Amino acid sequence: MTQLALVIDLNVCVGCQACVTSCKEWNTSGEAGPLVDLRPYDADPTGTFFNRVQTFEVGEYPNTETVHFPKSCLHCEEPPCVPVCPTGASYKREEDGIVLVDYDKCIGCKYCSWACPYGVREVDAKRKVMTKCTLCVDRIYDETLPEWDRKPACVRACPTNARLFGDVHDPDSEVSTAIRENGGYQLMPEWGTKPANHYLPRHKTRITVREDELERSDNPLRIDSKLPKPDRDEPSLDDVTSW
Amino acid sequence: MHPAFSVIFLTTLIGAGQGLFIALFLVESLGLLGMAPMQNGTFFALGILASLILLGLGLFASFFHLGRPERAWRTATKWRTSWLSREVIVLPAFMGVVFLYGLAHWLNFNPTLFTLPGDRAVLATVALGAAGTLLAVALYVSTAMIYAAVKFLQEWHSPLTVVNYTVLGAASGFTLATAYAAWSGAQLVPVLASIAIVLTLLGLGTRIASLIRNARIKPKSTLQTAIGIKHPRIVQKSQGFMGGSFNTREFFHHKSDGFVRAVKWIFLIAAFAIPTVLLAVSLLMTVDPTSVLIAAALIQYLGLIAERWFFFAQANHPQNLYYQSVS
Numbered sequence: 001m002t003q004l005a006l007v008i009d010l011n012v013c014v015g016c017q018a019c020v021t022s023c024k025e026w027n028t029s030g031e032a033g034p035l036v037d038l039r040p041y042d043a044d045p046t047g048t049f050f051n052r053v054q055t056f057e058v059g060e061y062p063n064t065e066t067v068h069f070p071k072s073c074l075h076c077e078e079p080p081c082v083p084v085c086p087t088g089a090s091y092k093r094e095e096d097g098i099v100l101v102d103y104d105k106c107i108g109c110k111y112c113s114w115a116c117p118y119g120v121r122e123v124d125a126k127r128k129v130m131t132k133c134t135l136c137v138d139r140i141y142d143e144t145l146p147e148w149d150r151k152p153a154c155v156r157a158c159p160t161n162a163r164l165f166g167d168v169h170d171p172d173s174e175v176s177t178a179i180r181e182n183g184g185y186q187l188m189p190e191w192g193t194k195p196a197n198h199y200l201p202r203h204k205t206r207i208t209v210r211e212d213e214l215e216r217s218d219n220p221l222r223i224d225s226k227l228p229k230p231d232r233d234e235p236s237l238d239d240v241t242s243w
Numbered sequence: 244m245h246p247a248f249s250v251i252f253l254t255t256l257i258g259a260g261q262g263l264f265i266a267l268f269l270v271e272s273l274g275l276l277g278m279a280p281m282q283n284g285t286f287f288a289l290g291i292l293a294s295l296i297l298l299g300l301g302l303f304a305s306f307f308h309l310g311r312p313e314r315a316w317r318t319a320t321k322w323r324t325s326w327l328s329r330e331v332i333v334l335p336a337f338m339g340v341v342f343l344y345g346l347a348h349w350l351n352f353n354p355t356l357f358t359l360p361g362d363r364a365v366l367a368t369v370a371l372g373a374a375g376t377l378l379a380v381a382l383y384v385s386t387a388m389i390y391a392a393v394k395f396l397q398e399w400h401s402p403l404t405v406v407n408y409t410v411l412g413a414a415s416g417f418t419l420a421t422a423y424a425a426w427s428g429a430q431l432v433p434v435l436a437s438i439a440i441v442l443t444l445l446g447l448g449t450r451i452a453s454l455i456r457n458a459r460i461k462p463k464s465t466l467q468t469a470i471g472i473k474h475p476r477i478v479q480k481s482q483g484f485m486g487g488s489f490n491t492r493e494f495f496h497h498k499s500d501g502f503v504r505a506v507k508w509i510f511l512i513a514a515f516a517i518p519t520v521l522l523a524v525s526l527l528m529t530v531d532p533t534s535v536l537i538a539a540a541l542i543q544y545l546g547l548i549a550e551r552w553f554f555f556a557q558a559n560h561p562q563n564l565y566y567q568s569v570s
């Protein structure tokens with residue numbers, strides 16, 4: 001069974017918000033209807049987004065690290081938001097594991113958003129229905145697009161390649177390899193929602209150098225000058241004498 | 244969570260309507276068993292009318308919660324998995340039975356449906372009343388389970404939620420029934436007031452139990468599990484936007500801690516203490532207790548609105564971990 005998902009590399013995300021704007025642009029222009037902004041140029045603007053990039057500070061000054069953290073629907077394998085929906089508008093697709101909302105069935109009761117611990121479902125203020133990331137289901141299967149372009153809009157926009165897209169159930173896919181080899185993890189594992197999206201942790205490249213490695217290994221007396229210095233015509237022993 | 248008045252009115256109004264119906268059927272049952280004076284059809288029909296008005300107002304309020312109320316019929320489709328769907332089915336079914344029960348009394352149409360062994364005749368109103376009582380209990384359970392079933396809201400995810408919705412709804416219904424009995428001059432005030440006192444005190448006990456439970460809750464999710472970084476000190480510097488969003492409105496009450504605490508004391512006093520005292524006073528009164536009992540019912544209802552507001556405001560959703568810092 002296929003489970004499409006995003007893998008987000010926190011090690012390279014620079015928090016530029018390109019995926020946020022690209023997502024908004026694509027999804028507000030689609031046939032599913034606009035993602036409305038209310039009072040965009042006024043006091044107290046508000047709007048619907050499928051994807052948000054947040055920023056966290058880890059540690060205490062001066063040992064702090066800034067973590068940019070993109071967040072959208074994680075297309076959980078056990079989505080708690082689906083069974084609670086009274087109309088069946090919220091559903092998970094058998095064929096590719098994408099969790100979707102049928103905008104023609106949704107009554108806007110908001111119950112599903114209570115049942116999602118990640119805060120990624122947003123009621124569109126104008127259409128009055130629940131909206132959320134679709135993994136660009138209207139893009140990834142569009143055969144009028146060239147093959148390389150059949151990826152979610154956020155993935156195509158990311159300038160640092162922090163967003164990978166693929167089937168996390170196929171062990172040989174790019175995303176599965178990244179999860180396996182780079183320690184990919186899920187958010188809030190305590191709830192058993194099994195998010196399909198994974199995050200790759202930040203890591204620093206460090207070489208561990210031990211004290212003894214700083215000294216010459218062919219220097220048993222620890223001091224170069226103290227190596228025996230036999231006469232030139234006497235027999236010498238490699239690595240033991242200073243010649 | 245953000246306390247929405249549509250849902251506050253829905254749950255409190257239908258809770259009282261269900262309780263009133265149960266009280267009326269109890270009056271009829273006691274009358275048939277000869278344990279209380281039997282009332283005439285008009286008494287029941289008018290009482291049922293009041294119950295139906297409460298249920299109807301609650302139903303009306305619930306539509307304001309929906310973004311697309313014109314599609315509300317679709318909510319009846321997923322009763323296999325969704326408690327919300329179950330409530331949407333049980334509420335109209337209950338209202339239908341309540342209506343028939345009231346109609347049968349109004350028309351004095353009460354044939355014997357069948358006889359139980361031991362020569363006990365089962366009247367149509369008794370059968371309807373029993374079915375209605377079962378549906379009333381089912382409605383309490385499905386309304387409460389909408390909240391108790393969401394495991395992410397740890398304050399709600401407890402059997403106490405179901406107990407409280409049931410007991411508090413029944414208590415307000417019985418207080419109302421007592422006031423109605425006094426107003427209509429039926430000799431039922433002692434029995435109904437005693438039951439209302441017992442239910443109100445029971446409700447006080449179960450509600451305090453849930454307050455104690457909720458004060459001790461340890462949140463399952465932390466900022467560490469939310470973003471998957473193991474460091475004791477993580478601070479959100481930006482939630483990704485400066486304007487508003489659904490996520491910053493729906494999941495928080497936007498009131499001060501002091502306000503929330505004040506609402507707690509208001510509901511403890513108005514929903515429990517004052518009604519209990521007034522009901523007890525009515526038992527001792529030698530003059531007509533109608534006005535005292537109407538005051539008891541009104542104050543208790545207002546108290547329960549505060550109680551429901553607090554119920555929502557107190558619940559803390561884990562998604563709030565992601566929305567802490569505007570910038």
Ligand code: SF4
Pocket residue numbers: 072073074075076079080081082099115116117118119120121132193
């Ligand atoms: S992230 Fe939330 S909305 Fe998306 S599938 Fe999981 S529970 Fe549902």
Ligand code: SF4
Pocket residue numbers: 084085086087088089090101105106107108109110111112113129130
């Ligand atoms: S808001 Fe729409 S999708 Fe969500 S539970 Fe209600 S009907 Fe279902």
